[in-house]
Amino acid sequence: MMRHAFGRPWSSCSACKAANHVHSSPRYRPTIHRWNLDADRQGIQMTGLINSRISNEVLHNHASLNPQMFYGWNINHISRTSAGLKVLGWALPLDGLVDNTFLYCNGVRAEMQFETDTVVEEMFPTWPNAGAASFRASWPQLSGTRAEGLLVFDIRAADGGMLPIKHRMMFDFSDEGLIVVPDADLISHIGATPPQMFIQTGRTLAMQFDAALRAVHGKGFESQTAVLEWGCGPARVLQHIKHLYGDAMSTIAGIDVDSVAIDWCKSRVPGVEFKTCELNPPVDYPDASFDVIYAYSVLTHLRKRDAERWIEEIHRILRPGGHFIFTTLGVSSLPWLHPSGESSIETALRMNGIYDGAKNTDIDSVISDQDYYRNTWVSDRYVQSIWGEGFDIMLSEVCFHHYQDVWVFRKR
Ligand SMILES: C[S@@+](CC[C@H](N)C(=O)[O-])C[C@H]1O[C@@H](n2cnc3c(N)ncnc32)[C@H](O)[C@@H]1O
Structure with missing residues (x-):
């Protein structure tokens, strides 16, 4: 249980302290985007703009009333053989009923076996029958070439009942051979992702970020000249950005504080400019260097003051009109990560707009300041009014990837 004193109440823009400063609210355009993952091989496309964004708070309350909205499941391993497609994973029993959950792949229902899973039970102690969440799913009919290419997974109730908000995962095996995968030790620096995943x-x-950019800009990564991934780690996403969209880019760059990951990238990933950066800015790039800077799960690990300094730096190296795409942990992640009701984080978000009190040890072996790396949550209001200074806020979407929200900012 984490208990912290949160110091000062959440303050507004620091410039407001100066006399006569008129605080300009960021222009927040309220939209929620829905993913259309029924895509053909074009990949993910965004469709169906809805005009009023459901606030995280509303969603959260709704989740308490209707936990299916935050139905948890995950795929841990996929194997494709001549005997068919097999998947290992876990899925919280829909409505708590052990025979109610079915995994579909490309619309074909799996043969499923459920097993005891104490890890999931510990993660979701209040969920009925969470201990029966682990599954083995198989599709003997999806063998050989039929299981290659795009696999779209979704979970449905036996009665075809209501689908949860995060109900689909998508995999594409067509370029697996092009991607280099680090060893388990280096993978552990970015969290526990099995090699296949x-x-x-x-x-x-990479495809989701492209879809988000396309949604606000009309054009995706393929029409950008200079792109930077901030916090690229061992180039899990950046390798795909290069292969899928990089042909016409003049600069594709990745920076990270993890020199071990950057050295590995330099020796294994050609055609990308990698640099180790310090824990705090500045970075070695001139003003207005990039058209797009993106970051997956970096601001989810920084303390308040470090995050704010980095966002100023990103603003500096982005060209006017350029886009900053990043993810956050917001209120909508809390039922997933703290299903038993960890309310101190919510209190902190209400008071301060940010909670940065939880230590994360994943990169302790490669950074000098052992206090630096955190698990950090933010409120929408904080992101909009503090991080949004100097940007137009073009898009935000809850539970964009797993339980992380996405934001697209455009530099004014
Ligand atoms: C959760 S990992 C995500 C890595 C990568 N974005 C991905 O999705 O595979 C967070 C990454 O941010 C890096 N990081 C943390 N603080 C950073 C900072 N101030 N500047 C650049 N990278 C940072 C970490 O070293 C780590 O590689």
Whole structure:
């Protein structure tokens, strides 16, 4: 249980302290985007703009009333053989009923076996029958070439009942051979991703970021000249950005504080400019260097003051009109990560707009300041009014990838 004193109440823009400063609210355009993952091989496309964004708070309350909205499941391993497609994973029993959950692949229902899973039970102690969440799913009919290419997974109730908000995962095996995968030790620096998922989640994220950019800009990564991944780690996403969209880019760059990951990238990933950066800015790039800077799960690990300094730096190296795409942990992640009701984080978010009190040890072996790396949550209001200074906020979407929200900012 984490208990912390949160110091000062959440303050507004620091410039407001100066006399006569008129605080300009960021222009927040309220939209929620829905993913259309029924895609053909074009990949993920965004469709169906809805005009009023459901606030995280509303969603959260709704989740308490209707936990199916935050139905948890995950795929841990996929194997494709001549005997068919097999998947290992876990899925919280829909409505708590052990025979109610079915995994589909490309619309075909799996043969499923459920097993005891104490890890999931510990993660979701209040969920009925969470201990029966582990599954083995197989599709003997999806063998050989039929199981290659795009696999779209979704979970449905036996009665075809209501689908949860995060109900689909997408994998594409067509370029697996092009991607280099680090050893388990280096993978552990970015969290516990099994090697196969390193490729598949990397590709999914690259396509999701492209879809988000396309949604606000009309054009995706392929029409950008200079692109930077901030916090690229061992290039899980950046390798796909290069292969899928990089042909016409003049600069594809990745920076990270993890020199071990950057050295590995330099020796294994050609055609990308990698640099180790310090824990705090500045970075070695001139003003207005990049058209797009993106970051998956970096601001989810920084303390308040470090995050704010980095966002100023990103603003500096982005060209006017350029886009900053990043993910956060917001209120909508809390039922997933703290299903038993960890309310101190929510209190902190209400008071301060940010909670940065939880230590994360994943990169302790490669950084000098052992206090630096955190697990950090933010409120929408904080992101909009503090991080949004100097940007137009073009898009935000809850539970974009797993339980992380996505934001697209455009530099004014
Ligand atoms: C959760 S990992 C995500 C890595 C990568 N974005 C991905 O999705 O595979 C977070 C990454 O941010 C890096 N990082 C943390 N603080 C950073 C900072 N201030 N500047 C650049 N990278 C940072 C970490 O070293 C780590 O590689």
